Amino acid sequence: MSEMTYRDALNLALKEEMRRDPRVITFGEDVALYEGSFKVTRGLLAEFGEDRVRDSPISENTIAGVAIGAAMGGMRPVAELMTINFALLAMDQLINHMAKVRYMFGGQVFLPMVVRMPSGGGSQLAAQHSQSLETYFMHCPGMRIAYPATPADAKGLLKTAIRDDNPVVFIEHEILYNSKGEVPEDPEFLVPFGVCNVMREGTDVTIVGYGRMAVLSLMAAAELEKEGISCEVIDLRTLNPLDEATFLKSAARTGRAVVVEECWRTAGLGADIACRIFENCFDRLLAPVKRVSGLDVPMPYSRKLEKLCIPSVAGIVEAVREVMAASY
Numbered sequence: 001m002s003e004m005t006y007r008d009a010l011n012l013a014l015k016e017e018m019r020r021d022p023r024v025i026t027f028g029e030d031v032a033l034y035e036g037s038f039k040v041t042r043g044l045l046a047e048f049g050e051d052r053v054r055d056s057p058i059s060e061n062t063i064a065g066v067a068i069g070a071a072m073g074g075m076r077p078v079a080e081l082m083t084i085n086f087a088l089l090a091m092d093q094l095i096n097h098m099a100k101v102r103y104m105f106g107g108q109v110f111l112p113m114v115v116r117m118p119s120g121g122g123s124q125l126a127a128q129h130s131q132s133l134e135t136y137f138m139h140c141p142g143m144r145i146a147y148p149a150t151p152a153d154a155k156g157l158l159k160t161a162i163r164d165d166n167p168v169v170f171i172e173h174e175i176l177y178n179s180k181g182e183v184p185e186d187p188e189f190l191v192p193f194g195v196c197n198v199m200r201e202g203t204d205v206t207i208v209g210y211g212r213m214a215v216l217s218l219m220a221a222a223e224l225e226k227e228g229i230s231c232e233v234i235d236l237r238t239l240n241p242l243d244e245a246t247f248l249k250s251a252a253r254t255g256r257a258v259v260v261e262e263c264w265r266t267a268g269l270g271a272d273i274a275c276r277i278f279e280n281c282f283d284r285l286l287a288p289v290k291r292v293s294g295l296d297v298p299m300p301y302s303r304k305l306e307k308l309c310i311p312s313v314a315g316i317v318e319a320v321r322e323v324m325a326a327s328y
Contacts, residue, residue: 001182001183001185002183003180003183004180004181004183005151005177005179005180006148006150006151006154006176006177006178006179006180006181007039007040007177007178008151009151009152009154009155009181010154010155010158011040011041011042011043011044012155012183013154013156013158013159013162014026014158015043015044015047016159016187017158017159017162017163018044018047018048018052020187021076022052023074023075023076024075024076024077024078024162025051025052025053025054025075025077025078026041026052026054026077026078026079026080027053027054027055027056027063027066027067027079027080028041028055028056028063028080028081028082029055029056029057029058029063029080029081029082030055030082031044031053031054031055031056032044032045032050032053032054032055033045033055034055036080037082037083038118038172038174040080040116040172040177041053041080059089060087060089061089061092061093063079063080063081063090064079064093064094064098065090065093065097066079067098067115068093068101068111068113068167071110071111071112071113071167072101072109072110076113076162077113077114078113078114078116078162079114079116080115080116080117081116081117082118083117083118083119083129084117084119084132084133084134084171085131087115087117087133087136088133091136095140098111098113098115098143098167099140099141102142110165110166111165112164112166112167113167113168114158114161114162114167114168114170115167115168115169115170116158116170116172117169117171117172118172118174118177119131119132119133119134119172119173119211120132120174120175120211120212120262121262121299121306121309121310122174122175122212122310123174123175124303124306125299126299126300126301127299127300127301130299130306131299132261132262132263132264132294133263134147134211134239134263134269135267135268135269138239138240138269138272143166143167143168143169143240144161144164144166144168144169144240144241145168145169145170145171145238145239145240146158146160146161146168146169146170146171146193146237146238146239147171147172147173147210147211147236147237147238148172148191148211148237149173149176149209149210149211149212149214149215149235150179150181150197150215150235151179151180151181151182151183152182152183152191153191153237154176155183155184155189156184156189156190156191157191157193157237158170159189159190159191160190160192160193161193164193171211173211175212176211176212176215179215191237193237193238194238194241194242194243195237195243195246196234196235196236196237196243196246196247197214197234197237198233198234198235198250199214199217199218199233199235200218200221200231200232200233201232202221202230202231202232202254203230203232203253203254204229204230204231204254204256205230205232205254205257205258205323205324206232206247206250206257206258207220207221207232207233207234207257207260207316207320208234208236208247208251208257208259208260209233209234209235209236209259209260209261210235210236210237210239210261210269211262212262213260213261213262213311214233214234214235214236214260216260216311216312216313216316217231217233217260217316218233219313220313220316220317220320221233223313223317224317224320224321227321229320229324231320232250232254234246234247234250239269244280247273248276248277248280248281251284251289252281252284253284255284255286256285256286256287256323256324257274257281257323258290258291258292258316258319258320258323259273259274259277259289259290259291259292260293260311260316261291261292261293261294261311262293262294262310262311263293263294264293264294264295264296265295265296266296268293268294270291270292270293271291274289274291286327286328287323287327287328288328290319290320290322290323291319292311292316293311294309294310295308295309297309
């Protein structure tokens with residue numbers, strides 16, 4: 001184990017998988033010479049050369065389409081979109097082709113490809129560069145979706161994604177790139193899809209989050225412990241496949257649940273998780289499920305206004321207090 005940043009854990013995963021399998025290639029805007037907008041592809045061009053690490057035109061639709069064709073042809077491409085916001089320009093390729101080709105070909109072809117996408121707000125990048133669009137992809141069957149919260153999961157989930165024979169949308173929160181944590185050095189370290197991470201065990205209330213929201217939930221749980229409230233914090237890790245069993249079992253045991261999401265509240269992921277808890281644990285719940293979500297507004301540029309639009313530790317703490325005080 002060694003301590004490294006989320007960014008470096010992703011970089012290590014790419015290097016290990018490219019060394020292991022010559023079919024793994026990576027391309028995107030500025031990933032080669034500039035080494036990526038967030039420096040995740042640092043050193044790849046120098047080690048693997050321009051045949052396997054390439055800068056692409058400024059065309060997300062083209063990046064996705066080339067990755068699909070390369071995957072159908074036997075390669076294992078890792079395509080980078082500079083930000084999840086630009087994925088909107090590639091939705092035809094991602095939704096109509098990437099997610100459906102294997103089904104429409106009757107399973108005769110595989111699409112072992114990964115599309116990496118930085119996401120989330122908090123960097124004062126305004127309305128068109130701060131969106132959380134994970135539910136757009138979660139709504140579409142045919143693709144896997146990973147969203148790591150820790151450096152260890154960033155490495156393990158990306159390696160699993162690259163080795164998967166299905167297309168994977170791999171989302172990375174921009175605020176987490178500099179976060180640090182212990183990461184296994186084993187090149188065969190993998191984190192399986194569809195298995196939640198119980199980040200903290202507790203008895204009074206279940207907090208379900210993912211990505212940066214799981215990290216904030218863990219911080220909120222530490223604050224609530226001072227008040228005598230024991231929180232179980234669950235990080236979803238992957239949104240598809242979704243490990244429903246783990247958070248349902250936890251919610252049934254604690255009797256209370258709070259779901260934290262950075263995406264917009266309307267038709268958000270939190271509504272889906274809350275509904276699953278209601279449907280399966282209603283007779284065990286001691287209070288209604290509470291949701292903590294991003295506000296239904298375009299992200300402001302103003303730092304003070306931006307903070308109001310994104311869930312915070314204080315907001316999660318307050319939601320847990322309300323759930324603890326409520327009852328049926």
